[in-house]
Amino acid sequence: MKHNRCRIGLGLLMVAGSMVSMRAADGVVYEGRDGPGLGKHIVLLSGDEEYRSEEGLPMLGKILAVRHGFTCTVLFAIHPGDGTIDPTIVTNMPGMNALDGADLCVMLLRFRNLPESQMRPFVDYVNAGKPIVGLRTSTHAFAIGDAKSPYARYDWRSKEWPGGFGQQVLGETWVNHHGNHGRESTRGVLNPAFKDHPVLRGVTDIWGPTDVYGVVHLPADAQVLVWGQVLSGMRPSDPPVTGNKNKPMMPLAWTRMHTGERGKAARIFTTTMGASVDLASEGLRRLMVNACYWAVGLENRISERSDVRYVGDYQPTYFGFGKHVKGLKPSDHALK
Numbered sequence: 066m067k068h069n070r071c072r073i074g075l076g077l078l079m080v081a082g083s084m085v086s087m088r089a090a091d092g093v094v095y096e097g098r099d100g101p102g103l104g105k106h107i108v109l110l111s112g113d114e115e116y117r118s119e120e121g122l123p124m125l126g127k128i129l130a131v132r133h134g135f136t137c138t139v140l141f142a143i144h145p146g147d148g149t150i151d152p153t154i155v156t157n158m159p160g161m162n163a164l165d166g167a168d169l170c171v172m173l174l175r176f177r178n179l180p181e182s183q184m185r186p187f188v189d190y191v192n193a194g195k196p197i198v199g200l201r202t203s204t205h206a207f208a209i210g211d212a213k214s215p216y217a218r219y220d221w222r223s224k225e226w227p228g229g230f231g232q233q234v235l236g237e238t239w240v241n242h243h244g245n246h247g248r249e250s251t252r253g254v255l256n257p258a259f260k261d262h263p264v265l266r267g268v269t270d271i272w273g274p275t276d277v278y279g280v281v282h283l284p285a286d287a288q289v290l291v292w293g294q295v296l297s298g299m300r301p302s303d304p305p306v307t308g309n310k311n312k313p314m315m316p317l318a319w320t321r322m323h324t325g326e327r328g329k330a331a332r333i334f335t336t337t338m339g340a341s342v343d344l345a346s347e348g349l350r351r352l353m354v355n356a357c358y359w360a361v362g363l364e365n366r367i368s369e370r371s372d373v374r375y376v377g378d379y380q381p382t383y384f385g386f387g388k389h390v391k392g393l394k395p396s397d398h399a400l401k
Contacts, residue, residue: 088160090394090395090396091163092139092140092159093396094137095126095138097133102134102135102357103135105361107126107135107136107168107169107170108137108163108164109125109126110122110174111139111140111141111142111173112173112175112177113175113201114155114176115175117340117341117342117382117383117388117389118341119150119152120390125171125353127376127377128354128374129354129357130376132354132374133354133358133371140159140160140161142154143157143158143159143395144157149391149393150394151389153389155179156177156178156180159183161179161186161187162186165189165190167190169361171197171198172199172200173202173203175203175205178207179207181214184207184216188216188219191325192325193329194323194328194329194331196332197333197334197360198335198353198356198360199333200339200353201278201338201340203335204231204235204237204335205229205231206219207220207229208220208222228282236283236284236321237335240278240281242277243293243295243315244277244295248298249306250274250275250298250299250301251272251275251276251338252296253292253352254291254292255268255290256292259288259289259290262288262320263355263365264364265290267355268351268352269348270348271291273343274299274340275340276295277295277314277315278337279315280315287316287319287321288321289316289317290318290320292317293314293315295310295314318337318338319334319336320332321333333360334356336349336352339353342383342384345379351371355371358371
């Protein structure tokens with residue numbers, strides 16, 4: 066595709082012949098190179114205070130662009146005063162209109178309370194029946210402060226739309242920490258019932274230091290691809306905990322379909338893993354890359370050994386509140 070270009074300085078993104086305007090300060094764009102994803106545009110939404118999505122999603126975007134050909138736009142929570150990336154700012158994520166021309170939305174958001182102008186492109190995207198890959202806290206992506214907002218039902222506590230966006234679209238809202246947070250890590254156990262699912266192709270080992278989430282509201286159409294086994298410690302070699310926590314294991318990754326208001330069904334993939342340190346797991350990165358292929362209908366192009374090597378250096382910050390690297394701007398995540 067000759068139209069797969071990005072002009073960050075002009076705030077202009079052209080993918081598959083369609084133009085999307087975005088200020089250079091709003092995010093970072095990785096131009097797709099050779100690969101099956103050429104001509105497809107993925108928008109990655111980073112905005113959580115704890116799990117360092119502002120580090121993990123740019124890394125994932127680079128892999129998807131350089132190794133697989135997708136053009137990737139990564140957006141961030143931005144401090145309105147100085148333009149720096151600040152995940153504690155829950156009310157500002159500029160550049161959301163990039164979703165207008167997106168083929169896929171990958172998101173790791175937590176309790177965002179975005180203004181209507183920024184929520185509108187996201188809601189339009191969902192209602193259009195376009196695919197979503199949701200990570201970790203995206204099950205409770207929104208905490209809409211204004212009950213009179215036209216998007217109030219997206220709130221994770223919504224009664225009108227039970228469980229809000231997370232439960233209604235992804236399949237679950239916030240329930241609890243099933244594992245002991247910060248003390249019991251997670252082993253991903255592949256579900257043999259779906260061993261031939263394309264998202265699991267080539268995935269052999271998944272481990273992360275974040276804990277297993279409680280999952281109790283999954284709809285009947287959800288297909289659990291990976292179960293979350295609670296380990297007794299914070300090392301991949303630690304044994305599973307004894308007792309009832311793993312009887313049964315909680316869902317860790319699943320697929321389902323969601324039909325938007327316009328009547329079109331979209332592919333949805335959700336995992337309750339996804340912290341920047343979780344993504345140090347090659348198996349989890351492969352799961353995520355495979356999920357992106359599947360979500361946009363390229364499952365026949367998924368390789369058993371899809372290339373999920375880092376592009377450049379990746380030294381993720383450990384999860385925790387108040388630990389984000391301060392003073393960075395979206396341009397600091399540009400490909401060098």
